[in-house]
Amino acid sequence: MINTIIFDFGDVLINLDKNASLNALKKLGLPGWSKELDDINIQFEKGKITEVQFMIEMKKMIPNASIDEIRTAWNSVLLDFPLERLEFLQKLSHKYRLFLLSNTDEIHVAKFEHKVGHTFAREFYQCFERIYFSFEIGWRKPEPEAFNYIVKKHELSMKRTLFIDDKKENTDIAASLGMHVWNLQVGEEDVTDLFMQKEIPV
Template identity: 60%
Template sequence: MIEAIIFDFGDVFIDLNKQAIETEFRKLGLTAWHDDLDALNKEYEIGKIDELEFMQGFQKHLPNIELVDIRAAWNSILGDFPLYRLEFLQMIASKYRLFLLSNTDHTHIEKFEHKVGQTFARDFYSCFEKVYFSYEIGLRKPDENAFKYVINNHNLSPKKTLFIDDKKENTDVAERLGLQVWNLIPGTDDVTQIFDKKIIS
């Protein structure tokens, strides 16, 4: 019997346009995604560096590009957040303990809130008992400590907790820790199909 659900954010609730971010950075002159950019992203996602340091890290590869343009390219990954997903969440909020656990950064969250508006963002956040962003807690999936952080903070029973994420590396770790999991496939699955697919009954 599932009592709690831990959701990922990107490609579960908000659609991510990975092609757009690649296209936008190519337009700025970034020919390849360098290893140091990957490391930079991970540092920013756990709050080790601030937004300026992150953007300046990109600027080393794009010396003639303004920070504001780098920021716009970085945010181009954020797609739509359909209203029906929020309504679904509001419908199940009284039946389960809900949590959000997302690998994300300050820039993307600020852009999301601006994009959907304060009311929508507030309605979304209010569905959860607690929202956990990696840049605020200093932990990111698939580090098992990120999962333990949520489980321990709320005395959750792993076997009665469902974790939903679009990345298999994350659901694999959660499963090893004893959680029930759904590795949602973007474009094929939708979070609102949770009952239709018999993920929970």
């Protein structure tokens, strides 16, 4: 039986508009998503560059946009966090060890906390034994090291751990490591449907 659940954050717990940031940046003058931008994003998500360095690089690509405009556009990916998901996590936390593993950066985390408010953010964070943001640990999914970091640190049993993520490449890696997985289909399923997943021994 499962005794530990590791959650993804975006589109599993908080809703996202994954096209919003790029569309907003294009309106500011960005030609399009490029390998250079992808590399900068990955470095930022892995904590290899600071917010200031990230903004300097973004400003080079969109010279006519202000820092505030770039930050607002970057944060437009974040939508709402349904209360029922928080309440679901709070109930789960009494029965399971819960962890969060998210590919994200410090700008998005700060925006999330501001968007939902101090009380909501505190109650959310209290659901988890530990929260792992990629920019803090230096690894991001689907790198196996991101999963192994948590497993070793908390002495988790792979066969008693469930990993929930909306990206198949992430759940595939977790499954290859021996975890139970749920590749949640955004728009068709909700994380609160967990106990309807008959193939998962929860």
